[in-house]
Amino acid sequence: MKLIHFMNQFPDEESCELFIKSYRKKSGIYCKKCEKVTHHYWFSGAKFFECRQCRRRSSLKSGTVMENSKLPLQVWMLAFMFISATKKGVSCLEFKRQLGLSRYETAFRLMHKIRAAMGRRDSLYLLKDMVEYDEGYIEVATKKLVKNQLKRGKGSQRQAQVAVAAESTPLEDSESGKKTRVCGYFKMEVIDKVDSEHVNCFIRQNTDGDVILFTDKNTAYANLEKVVNTHFTVTAGKEETNDTLRWVHKAISNLKRNLLGTYHMVTFKYLQNYLNEFVYKLNRRYFGEKLFERLIIASIHPYVH
Structure with missing residues (x-):
C-alpha cells in the first residue's frame, strides 16, 4: 500500500x-x-x-x-x-x-x-511435489572478545546453520526444448546442527505427500529415504549442483545480502524472526x-x- x-x-x-x-x-x-x-x-x-x-x-x-x-x-x-x-x-x-x-x-x-x-x-503451509534442500551459514553478532577466539569459515561458532527448502518444478519449452525450473514456496529454519536427525526432522515437518527431494551428497542426508518418497543426490560438478539446487542457493544468497545490507548484523536469538520476514515476503513476491x-x-x- x-x-x-x-x-x-x-x-x-x-x-x-x-x-x-x-x-x-x-x-x-x-x-x-x-x-x-x-x-x-x-x-x-x-x-x-x-x-x-x-x-x-x-x-x-x-x-x-x-x-x-x-x-x-x-x-x-x-x-x-x-x-x-x-x-x-x-x-x-x-x-x-x-x-x-x-x-x-x-x-x-x-x-x-x-x-x-x-x-x-x-x-500453515507445507512444501509439495519436487523440493530442493540445502543449508546456509549465516554470520551472527558475536562479542568482539569472543569473536577473535572463534574459527572462521563453514562450521564456525560465529555462524548459525539455516535449513532451506524450496518447491522446484521442472519445465521444458515445447519448441526449443530448453529445460528450466520454476520455484514455488520456500521454508527456512535455524537448526542446531547439520546432521541426519535435525535434517530429517526439518524435512518431515515442512513437506507433505509423496515428495521428490533433491540434495547434494552431504553425509547428513544419508537416511532421507525414510522421510521422503524419493531422494536424488547431485553427483556431478559445481555447475550441475547449482542447476539442480538453483532456488535454494539463490534464496541463501539473497538472504545474506538482505541481512547484511539492511540490518548489518543480527543476533542468534532473533535470527528466526528475520528469516520469517524474508520468507514471508519471498513466498508472496507477486502480491x-x-x-x-x-x-x-x-x-x-x-x-x-
Missing part, C-alpha cells in the same frame, strides 16, 4: 478500528474460555466482542499480534504498511523514526511481534500492494498464545 492511499483510508483511530473489526469477523474470533473460534457479538459503545456461548468479552486487540499493546491501532496499521511496503525490509531505527516512536525498544518489540506472526502464518492486507490477516488470525 502506498503512503498516500494509507492516509486516505486510515486518517484516524476510528477508521483503523472499523477495518480491524471487519477483518477479525472474517477470520474468526478465538474465545479463550471456550478454547475455539466461536460466534461473537460486537458492542460498539464499549468496543468489545462478546462470545455468544460463554459471554466472555474480548477487546479488539485480544487474540491478535496486538494483544496487550498500549500503542494506538493507527500506529500498528502504519507498522503493517511500512513492513509490507519494503521489499528488502527496514531498519529498526528508520522504523522508529517513521512511526514517531520515542523508544528504540518499543519499535524493536513491535517489529519482532509482526515477524513472529509471519512465521506462524507460513507454518504487490495486496501484501498489506495479507499481513493484516496474518497478524489477526486467531491463535493461542
